[in-house]
Amino acid sequence: MVTSLLPCNGEKMSKRVVKAGDTAGLFDLISQLKSTVRRRTGRDVPVIAIQEAGLDGFWIHRILERDGIESHVVDAASIATSRRKRRTKTDKLDGETLLRALLAYKRGEPRVCAMVVPPSPEQEDRKRNSRERRALIAERIKIVNRVKGLLFSQGIVGFEPLKRDRRTRLEELRTGDGRELPSNLKAEIVRALDRIELVLRQIKDVEAARDEVARNECDPSKVANGMSMLKQLRGVGADFAEVLWSEGLYREFANRRQLASYAGLTPTPWQSGSISREQGVSKAGNPRLRTVMVQLSWFWLLHQPRSALAQWFQERVALDGGRRRKPAIIALARKLLIALWKYVHHGAVIEGAVMKPA
Structure with a gap:
């Protein structure tokens, strides 16, 4: 949803739909709006855009700036809204709210909203290493707890899936009533150990990449x-x-x-x-x-x-x-x-x- 306000339209806001990822359609719409203003007023006006920070990241902001458009990314939670328990919310109303916030921000009104400072592509990519490691650690904990839970249901405690002898120990395990592990349960645990070993290798790769960056004393980005x-x-x-x-x-x-x-x-x-x-x-x-x-x-x-x-x-x-x-x-x-x-x-x-x- 693209909401626009033209200087020749008074306070009327127009709403148009552009498909997600359709940059050509977005720039065609911007060209149409500029042509409309030029035809009605006889002059060119700058284009100023605003969008919420969210799952789209900053790629839209970057292509707009690359085309010479003044672009702003706002923290949506910083915009004042109705405090009623049940408030109306639609994409159309959200677009109008963003435009009003942008107008107030450009007028210089204080504390209207909080604009986000977008990182460069290099700075954004640099965060991936630590975030991936955090996700891998969480995945490792999840699988380990799953294995321990499965074994606990059979009366087995003390098995550590992260130890090097995990597969040897698995073959030696007996249930609380003295039986060997059921075949399907054992197969499930073996597959879980496969995933643990994969995660451990990936954690090691991520940490090696981190250490390589730290050793690069000639890194121009400091x-x-x-x-x-x-x-x-x-x-x-x-x-x-x-x-x-x-x-x-x-x-x-x-x-x-x-x-x-x-x-x-x-x-x-x-x-x-x-x-x-x-x-x-x-x-x-x-x-x-x-x-x-x-x-x-x-x-x-x-x-x-x-x-x-x-x-x-x-x-x-x-x-x-x-x-x-x-x-x-x-x-x-x-x-x-x-x-x-x-x-x-x-x-x-x-x-x-x-x-x-x-």
Whole structure:
């Protein structure tokens, strides 16, 4: 659905349908709209486009910009909508809402919506490695749990599908009542072990590709340098370094608030009259970056106990008698992310942090 507003049509918005992936049809429609404006007004006007960030990715944005069209990608959740429990929603209404948001944004109205900064194709592709590894790890866990569950139903515990002797051990297994494994069950488990071995090989390939990037000191995109700087810190391994860099720290941020907002680690106060409370962090940013920052914060306390950030955490928790460790760890994650950003981009030393031995 393409919704358009022409300067010669007043406030009337037109809706036209273009098939998914039909770029030629999209540009034909844009040409028709430009011709209509030129015929009615006698002048050419710039074309400005807006689309929601979503499953389409950024390829439409790129082809529009390549054709000289000003294109914007908006976070759909940032656009104000009706707060009624049951609100009308159709593609036509969504298109009109996007156009109104674009008009307000171009007028310079503050806080109308949040525009997304699209990554380059190279930056987008760089995220694939860490995301594929995460998916493979989840697949491995799923298959392992499936095998253990099947065996548990036969009274068998203690079998580890990830050990090297998994196939030998499988032949030795007996059910809780002393029988050999049923033939169909055994065949199913053998096929599951085949999938586990495939996943393990793929994880090894992905990790080898990650390590190759980290070793490439001549990388002009500074990827290797950023990841190697992160890995120099005690408690930050290759996996943490790759996710931190590819999911967030490769970007340029104007200030620490933009960075924390991108990770969804900013506070969300709720205030009305005399009522005021905190709702927790927004969780409106990159979920992968936010997750790894919370995990890294716990590791930071373990491996960097003498750092200023770890001591701040201990002091804050001590004031509450140790009862508010979870909210405090989220605050530490935000502070640590900002400290890592300053360290990678500006060379600012993290106070009290210990580096790995050379």
